[in-house]
Amino acid sequence: MSDTTQVLTINRLGARGDGIADTPEGPIYVSYALPGEVVRVSIPAPDPHTGRAARSSTGRAEARATLIAIETPSAQRQTPECALYTRCGGCTTQHMEETTYREWKRESVVTALTRAGINTPVDALIDAHGTGRRRVTFHGRRKNDEDAIGFMAARTHALVPVDHCPVLDPDLARAPQVALDLAKLLLPKGKPLDIQVTATDAGLDVDIRGHGPAGEALRRILTGAAERLDLARLSLHGDRIVERHAATIAMGRGRVTPPPGGFLQSTALGEETLARLVMEACAAASTRIRRTADLFAGCGPFALRLAEIAEVHAVESGAAALAALDRAFRAAPGLRRITTEERDLFRRPLLPMELNQYDAVVFDPPRAGAEAQSHEIAKSKVPLVIAVSCDVGTFARDAKILIEGGYTPQRITPVDQFRHSSHVETVGVFTRAEIKKRRR
The missing domain is CATH 2.40.50.140 (Nucleic acid-binding proteins)
Structure with missing residues (x-):
């Protein structure tokens, strides 16, 4: 047929x-x-x-x-801004004019909440693209004895070579060439590569995946390449090859050096916007916020700002991220105490007796959401809960758990730091209502 x-x-x-x-x-x-x-x-x-x-x-x-x-x-x-649009799978909405795009993206949050049985107002979409994405991953491939880097085409594994991307921060303008230069050193080994490039205060931070461990000879070659390409840091599978400058990112009053390949909000304005919404919710709380818990804390985008007003207990499964947060806290002036705890919140969420000591709880989980942790929060007496999510489906699921446990949504705000994609961040503010009597 x-x-x-x-x-x-x-x-x-x-x-x-x-x-x-x-x-x-x-x-x-x-x-x-x-x-x-x-x-x-x-x-x-x-x-x-x-x-x-x-x-x-x-x-x-x-x-x-x-x-x-x-x-x-x-x-x-409208006319797409990129010549590779429809070929590259990175962007899906460059053909939509601004009003249509914004309404569609906000409506995706409304629809997810409605399907979960949640009928609550949703704020207008906040544009947090800023100067563009500060982190990008290129795929490196060798075909017919030619090396290329680029993005994958939509719904395929075909590589679309890229030498410029309009949604990237200008500080990443030379990232495609840097990625290609590094790929040429490693692709002759025959393995496909993922080359993550991050714009930091000190320059480009590069982490390469797919090659495997580097011997001494390769480490010397890569160290020379980092010098020639003027990189802040170069790593292979998270193993630091060379750090010529501290690859720092400003987070509130802190300066964090994230672990190689570690999580970072996509845009600087996106991080600032999410943190601002969290801080606004704390400022609007009916009681003074003295102690907070930051769950799935990463390397501290919320903790380092929350510590300006309250003590913070940061919980995260990644030891390297927590170490980066702790170093930034100790070097930052004027912050209240931040304590850290390495803990897998999917398998071992904080229990109500642990949660009840806090005036506010913030959680920002990976795309899978925080189902187990939400159930425990729903059984707690925490007066203020702020949920941050990069997936509208799991956000709606977790919000429903909180609401069924007695929390009332005060504000739901969609934030767009992934321009021209279907992804949207959501910030939900919930306060403790009267605990409902549960049927036995």
Whole structure:
């Protein structure tokens, strides 16, 4: 069976920014299409063995079409800013004009909450792109004896070579060339590479994954390359090869040197915005905040700011991140005490008897959310809980747990630091209402 060509009318936008055509046979997803547009598409034939539609990256069957032409464009369509758009899989919404984009991204939070049974107002989307993303990961590949670095095409493992990316911070302007120069030293070994480049106060910080351990000869070669490329730090699988300058990031009054490859908010303005919302919630609390817990604390983007007003207990599973936080705290002036605890909060969340000593709890988990920890918070007496999340689905799940445990949402704010993507950060502020009597 061969692919078929159809003309469709796009009715709505999906959660990932796809245009969706509602047909008698079910929804058909079309990337880069907008509501109201009439488009000509190619629809893949069903699997010849099963007769079923192709499966998405999530494993679910879905009808997905490839855009061939736009017969009737939407007034909400704009010209993409990047020449690689639709080829590179990094951005998915450069064709949306600003108002449509902002409404769609905010609505993704509203929809997730509604599906979880939560009916509460959601603030307008805050633009936190700032000067651009301060961290990027390039993929390095060798094909036909040629070395290349770039991003992956959408829904494939095909490499799209990149020498410029408009969503990156200007401090990363030379990052593609740096990544390619380093890849040329390592790709002859035959292994594909992931090259993470971060803009720090002292210059570029690079961590390379995929090669394996470096012997003494390679370490000397990479040290020379770091000197030639004027890198602040160069690491291989988190193993520091050379640190020519302290690869610091300013966080409040602290200056943190994150561990190689360690987590960092995507944009500087994104981190500042999330922290500002956390601090505003503490300032608006009905009682004075004296002691706080920062769960999934990382290397301290919230803890180092919270310590300006209260004592902080930072809990994180990564020892290297906690060590970076502790060093920054000890060198920062005028902060209240920060204590740290290495602990896997997925397997061993803080219990109510531990939580009850705090006036406020902040948690910012990975994409999987904080389900186990949310259940324990819901059983606690903490008066103020601030949830920060990079995934609207797990945020809604965790928020529902808190609400069912007696918390009331005071403010839900979506924050956009991942411009031109479907990702959105969400900050939720919850206060303790009267504890409901639970049925036995």
